[in-house]
Amino acid sequence: MMDSTPPPETQLECFLASCTPVMNGMSSRDKGMARLLSRPSRSSRFDKVIERVNPNASTILDLGCGVGALTIKLAEKFPSSSIVGVDKSKYLLRKLQKKGVASTILADIPNLPVKEDVFDVAVAIQVLHEIVSMKDANALIHTLKQVCNSLRSGGELILFDHVSPGDAPILIRFSNDRLAKLKEFQTKFKHRKVTFQDRGDRLIRISMRDFYDFFTKIWALNTGLEEEEMHETHTPFTRQELRECLLKAGFKVKQALVYNTTPVRPRKGMAVQSKVRLPDRQVILVAGK
Numbered sequence: 035m036m037d038s039t040p041p042p043e044t045q046l047e048c049f050l051a052s053c054t055p056v057m058n059g060m061s062s063r064d065k066g067m068a069r070l071l072s073r074p075s076r077s078s079r080f081d082k083v084i085e086r087v088n089p090n091a092s093t094i095l096d097l098g099c100g101v102g103a104l105t106i107k108l109a110e111k112f113p114s115s116s117i118v119g120v121d122k123s124k125y126l127l128r129k130l131q132k133k134g135v136a137s138t139i140l141a142d143i144p145n146l147p148v149k150e151d152v153f154d155v156a157v158a159i160q161v162l163h164e165i166v167s168m169k170d171a172n173a174l175i176h177t178l179k180q181v182c183n184s185l186r187s188g189g190e191l192i193l194f195d196h197v198s199p200g201d202a203p204i205l206i207r208f209s210n211d212r213l214a215k216l217k218e219f220q221t222k223f224k225h226r227k228v229t230f231q232d233r234g235d236r237l238i239r240i241s242m243r244d245f246y247d248f249f250t251k252i253w254a255l256n257t258g259l260e261e262e263e264m265h266e267t268h269t270p271f272t273r274q275e276l277r278e279c280l281l282k283a284g285f286k287v288k289q290a291l292v293y294n295t296t297p298v299r300p301r302k303g304m305a306v307q308s309k310v311r312l313p314d315r316q317v318i319l320v321a322g323k
């Protein structure tokens with residue numbers, strides 16, 4: 035552990051390999067995203083991640099740090115560690131820079147511009163699904179390899195993300211209002227074609243995957259984040275696919291936990307009629323190099 039920590043921006047040269055900044059001006063998306071990421075309700079997931087960070091870590095990388103809600107907590111918990119936040123959004127990073135607790139890198143994570151063997155811990159909270167949403171397993175493996183290379187021997191990656199529940203069908207009885215929302219989602223979701231069957235009396239047969247994306251994206255309909263959310267999926271990989279990609283990238287999965295111990299609990303207006311177990315919402319995987 036380091037005894038005295040230089041100011042964050044002077045530490046950065048210890049980590050940077052090269053940097054091609056991502057040009058990204060402020061948009062209404064950025065403002066909406068900043069508000070979303072600053073919600074106090076997100077805090078408990080950060081606590082779960084921090085519990086798993088090796089207390090002896092002297093260097094920590096926060097991948098897709100956004101406004102730095104987790105980064106700031108990490109800096110409080112590990113005051114003598116050097117912490118680096120990476121994000122593609124200049125606007126979001128600026129919010130973290132103002133706090134002066136971490137170095138920041140404006141970059142695209144699949145082209146991570148950091149040196150090899152420099153971090154003890156990397157954390158990636160709800161970012162991998164965004165990175166690979168429009169891509170395939172190879173893109174995920176490539177990204178994970180970059181992260182693996184940046185870790186020192188014995189280093190760990192802590193992942194927190196959505197996972198796809200798979201395509202098995204499920205029967206759900208919707209209220210009129212929720213069914214109207216599902217139809218709105220069906221017309222707006224651009225990532226893939228969402229299909230469902232109306233069996234009468236608002237009883238809908240839909241794949242778990244389509245239901246999961248609907249259920250976890252209702253909030254975005256008719257907001258400033260609708261455009262972005264309708265183009266990406268929360269389900270680009272299953273838990274098993276994520277594990278396999280970690281292995282192919284050179285990691286060993288040491289721990290796998292479900293963050294929401296209860297499965298997706300349909301809100302008012304959606305009652306599950308199938309016997310199948312609804313999917314776990316989000317998982318935490320700890321992977322070692």
Ligand SMILES: C[S@@+](CC[C@H](N)C(=O)[O-])C[C@H]1O[C@@H](n2cnc3c(N)ncnc32)[C@H](O)[C@@H]1O
Nearest residue numbers: 098099100121122123141142143159160161164
């Ligand atoms: C859902 S937010 C999560 C932010 C943060 N980890 C948290 O939990 O508060 C995803 C973040 O990843 C960033 N991001 C998405 N794709 C990225 C990429 N290819 N390179 C760098 N950052 C990316 C977004 O700008 C956004 O800040």
